[in-house]
Amino acid sequence: xxxxxxxxxxxSLILTAVMPTLGGEVKINSLQYPPSPETLTVGERVxxxxxxxxxxxxxxTLSLHLAYADFPPRFQSGGEATVSGSGTYLFPPAExxxxxxxxxxxxxxxxxxxxxxxxxxxxxxxxxxxxxxxxLVENPExxxxxxxxxxxxxxxxxxxxxxxxxxxxxxxxYSNLATGTKIESxxxxxxxxxxxxxxxxxxxxxxxxxxxxxxxxxxxxxxVEAALGTVSGSMPxxxxxxxxxxxxxx
Numbered sequence: 001x002x003x004x005x006x007x008x009x010x011x012s013l014i015l016t017a018v019m020p021t022l023g024g025e026v027k028i029n030s031l032q033y034p035p036s037p038e039t040l041t042v043g044e045r046v047x048x049x050x051x052x053x054x055x056x057x058x059x060x061t062l063s064l065h066l067a068y069a070d071f072p073p074r075f076q077s078g079g080e081a082t083v084s085g086s087g088t089y090l091f092p093p094a095e096x097x098x099x100x101x102x103x104x105x106x107x108x109x110x111x112x113x114x115x116x117x118x119x120x121x122x123x124x125x126x127x128x129x130x131x132x133x134x135x136l137v138e139n140p141e142x143x144x145x146x147x148x149x150x151x152x153x154x155x156x157x158x159x160x161x162x163x164x165x166x167x168x169x170x171x172x173x174y175s176n177l178a179t180g181t182k183i184e185s186x187x188x189x190x191x192x193x194x195x196x197x198x199x200x201x202x203x204x205x206x207x208x209x210x211x212x213x214x215x216x217x218x219x220x221x222x223x224v225e226a227a228l229g230t231v232s233g234s235m236p237x238x239x240x241x242x243x244x245x246x247x248x249x250x
Contacts, residue, residue, distance in 0.1 A: 024057030026121055026128040029088070039112060039138040040098045047093035050078065050119045052129065059084035060123050064091045067130075069116035071099040078119075101137045109178070111142035144176045146183055146228050147239045149207075153224075154245050161250045165215050168195070170226050175205035182232050185210035188225045198231065216247040 030051035040046055050064055064078035078094025101113035115137045121129040152169035160166045170185050181203065186196040195212035202208070216222050222245045229238035 024060070025055045026057065026062065026123070027053045028119060028121065028129050028131045029053045030090070031119055031131055031133060033133055034135060036134070036136050039136045040115075042098055042100045042137060042139050044098045045095050046098060046135070047095050048078070048117075048119065049090065049093050050121075051088060051090040052121060053088050054083055055086040057084055057086070062089075062128070063122040064094060065120045065122055066094055066096055067118040067120050069118065070101045070103060071115070075120075098135070098137050100139055105136070108136070109144070111139050111144070111176070113137045113139065142176055144174070144178070144181070144230065144237045146172065146174045146177075146230060146237050148226060148228060148241045149173045151226055151241060151243055153243055156244065156246045159246045159248045160216065161248055162216055162219055163250055165213050166245065168212050168214055168224075168226070170210040170212070170228070172208045172210065172228060173206075174202065174208065177202050177204060177230070179203040180232055181230050183208065184229050184231045185212070186227050186229075187212055187214060188227065189223065194224070201232075216245070219247050219249045221245075222247050 028050060032049035034040060034046060048066060052062070059082065061080055061082045063080045065075045066078055067075055076094065076096055079091050081089050081091065083089055098115065101115040103114040103116065104110055105112065105114045113136070115135040116132070117135065118130050118132045120127050148170060150171040154160050154166055168187060172183065172185070174183065180201050182201055183199040184196060187194050194214050197210040197212055199208055214224070223242060224245065225240060225242045227238060227240045230236050
């Protein structure tokens with residue numbers, strides 16, 4: 001009788017050890033999203049992929065929710081999974097739409113905002129796991145723009161001679177520039193930079209023309225690239241355009 005009772009107790013202990021507990025444990029082990037410095041645009045749809053580990057879990061239905069700290073609605077569902085025991089699970093991508101956020105991160109330009117979110121795993125009406133993350137949102141309405149509107153140069157079939165100076169005018173339009181921003185215009189060929197000019201301090205919107213003199217050193221089709229770039233301000237922006245000049249022997 002004593003041996004039989006001992007066997008029942010031992011079987012009970014083994015059963016308790018291998019059966020999933022009622023509560024169990026759930027952890028988020030992977031979170032895929034566009035990290036900084038990558039930015040998203042207001043209105044863009046972006047997938048968030050969440051993976052979990054679970055252990056000693058009685059059969060449960062787990063729900064993925066994305067919690068919006070900055071923008072309603074509070075939650076967006078990202079799917080459900082029924083699991084038990086121990087293992088891993090990767091939720092299908094939960095697509096969210098980027099709003100205009102109002103939290104400007106330190107050190108970033110004013111048209112870049114932070115969107116604060118949290119991936120949450122729910123079991124019933126309880127949160128069993130969570131992880132916070134941040135997306136950088138770009139608002140095009142306030143983004144600086146620096147563009148080449150037109151380039152004046154010797155247009156084929158007109159030509160210039162080797163060693164002859166030629167004037168190039170790069171016409172520029174800009175908008176949304178922070179106070180104190182300067183624009184640099186450069187001309188480059190396959191040998192490197194052949195001319196450059198730097199503007200005065202600018203702000204807001206306007207137009208600007210850069211005049212530069214270039215001189216070819218060999219005959220043939222001369223491919224030149226004009227480029228613009230901000231050299232001050234919170235984030236570099238710019239534009240590029242190429243053009244060709246036909247050069248003949250002197």
